[in-house]
Amino acid sequence: MRNAKDGGASESVWLDVDIPDYDSTPELDTDVVVIGAGIAGLTTAFELARRGVRLTVVDDGPIGGGETGRTSAHLSSAVDDRYHYLEQRFGRGGAQLIAESHSVAIDYIEAMCRARSIDCDFRRVDGYLILPPGHEADNHRELDREMAAAQRAGLECEMVDEAPLPFDTGPALRFARQAEFHPMKYLRALAEAVIEMGGKIHTDVHVHGIEPGRPLRLMLDRDRTMTAHTAIDATNGAFTSTLHLPLRQATYRSYVVAFEIPHDMIPHALIWDTADPYHYIRVTKGKHGHEVLIVGGGDHRVGQGEPAAQWDEIEQWTRQWIPAAGRVVARWSGQIVEPADGSAHIGKSPDLDHVYVITGDSGNGLTHGTIAGLIIPEMMHGKSPHWAPVYDPKRSHLHAAGALISEALKSSAPYTDWLRPGDVKALESIPRGEGATIRRGLHLIAAYCDEKGRHHLRSASCPHLKGAVHWNTAEKTWDCPCHGSRFDAYGRVLNGPASQDLEPLETPAEATRPAEIRTEQRDTQRTPVPVPAMPIVRDR
Incomplete structure (x- = not known):
């Protein structure tokens, strides 16, 4: 295990x-x-x-x-890309298919939990779309437009006076039959x-x-x-x-901070606001009689933002609007792939x-x-x-x-990194447990200094389409700002579209000669679709 x-x-x-x-x-x-x-x-x-x-x-x-x-383990048919947007792209019929498919997906997970007795904290909850805190009380045209489109798509939703949060959210769009679970x-x-x-x-x-x-x-x-x-x-x-x-799609990082809160302080629900980037909220089980408030947001293109600053912004936002939130028990980030349409x-x-x-x-x-x-x-x-x-x-x-x-412009702009100097001029400038790029002639090197002070050098060229990777100090990874490939501190590929590791260097590069790149084998040790009746035995 x-x-x-x-x-x-x-x-x-x-x-x-x-x-x-x-x-x-x-x-x-x-x-x-x-x-x-x-x-x-x-x-x-x-x-x-x-x-x-x-x-x-x-x-x-x-x-x-x-x-x-x-x-963050939201199970939602109220998808992130609003239905009024999807209706413009796919027509009313296409929006209806998207709504139906996500609703059936939630039904499928629920049916699997029942048929196979899966204890994963599955629970049906309501979802709420709200305007950002501090909005003008009478400015909810965005909610009105989304309610009309979501209802045309076949979802059960209505406008309510407020969402179940400990601050005045103003009017909220409530979506029925959403769900949460432990993924x-x-x-x-x-x-x-x-x-x-x-x-x-x-x-x-x-x-x-x-x-x-x-x-x-x-x-x-x-x-x-x-x-x-x-x-x-x-x-x-x-x-x-x-x-x-x-x-045809772009990669983003999204950030989550989890806070300890008293039991039943905030009802179990899925909540999103309409900010850009938006915040998303839910509650899950905690330990010792407490629950955990999960707050996410801060999305930015992979390799093009300040990861650690996003966690700080989320914590500051949460403590401003939910001051009873307790200590931080976890924080993490995830990869989101956004299709253009x-x-x-x-x-x-x-x-x-x-x-x-x-x-x-x-x-x-x-x-x-x-x-x-x-x-x-x-x-x-x-x-x-x-x-x-x-x-x-x-x-x-x-x-x-x-x-x-x-998105193509955002993917192309980082190629100018090849014309810039490295993050540091000498390996000795890299703190232990951190990484930085360093230039040696025409070569840009991704250098990581481990906790024992040893340097691990890789080519900074992403093997996908040759973007120059950036160091992510929050996750201790090398992130490509062009198409979102990610690599661990030692160069092992974590996220595609790259399928190969960063190329390793033969020896620590000296200032008087170019780096030599070698090939190294990877070391892995370091028709309508109804909700099916869940079979307990294999179909034949």
Whole structure:
């Protein structure tokens, strides 16, 4: 058993669950390989396994070590991209499909909890959309517009006088039948169900490429290979799409601070405001008779903000508006992939035949991951789920041309970093436990000084599309500001679209000569989709 921490130095409140080890050697051949053991990969694997499909799940970290364990665990059909926006992009019918799919995803999770007796603190709650604190009391046109669009999309929502918070929120839009749960408890049970149904799971297995063909040939770490008829990229970073999807979506970091509060001080509910970036709030179980208030926000493009400052801003905001909030018990950050038009990319890969992709979670990764588990198995069995068109990765994005151009400019601007000096001039200037870039001639080096004072040098060039990585002092990671790839302090890839580690340097670079880069093998040790009746035995 182990903790699922694998996305940075911070730890969420959900990492209090021991996760079984699945560290056996993967098979040489399988019918379907699912890459990624978060909620998207494991839901898809379960739905395939119960249909009798021979499958293998691989992940380069522990179960849930990616973004599932770094969420705030909202289960919401009131999606982050407002329905009046989605209606403009996809029409009224498309907005209705999006609302229906997220509602069914919540129903599915609830049904799984009941059928398999999963104790994951699942609870139905209301959701509330509010204006930012301090707004003008009569200025709620945004809420009126969203209520009309959400009702047209088929959601049960209404305007109420206020949200259940200890300050005057003013009018709030209440969404019925939202939910909360403990994502890692649910994921642990989901992994057990996959095994029970005959599926295989292997962790600490890194896939760094897929060679097209029939069968597909997967390139694994330590010079290993694996073949499969079909592959599902459930990494969220879409490493199987070098250009198509990274140019149609943008990566953000979002920040969360958890506070100890007295029991029943704030009712269990999901709450968001309309600020940009917005704040989101919920309550979960705590210890010793207390509960935990979870407050998030501070979103910014990966590698383009001040991570530690976002936690400070959230704490300051919380103590201003909820002064009874107690001590901070945890703080963490997570990766959000924002599609230009607001809808996730779930379906056949635009780049590789016989490959499916799940990405573009847009802040609703738990429901989007569940939706993927309902859509993709149906598609693989020759059916046409009626939700599929609004999630099709191959769809046109011209209806979101403005967002495409805006995000493309944000992705391109950081390439000028190659013309700038490094963060420091000498390795000795880097404090222990920190990283910095240092320039040696034409080379930009990502240098990390460990707690013993040893320096670990990597090329600062992201192996995806050659952006210059930035040091993230909050998470102790190297973050690419162009398309959001992330690497740990030693250069190991954590988030795609990059699939390779940062290139290591042969020796500490001296000021009088350029750095030499070598290749090093990775060391992993360091049709309508109804809510299905949850089977207890495998379908045949």
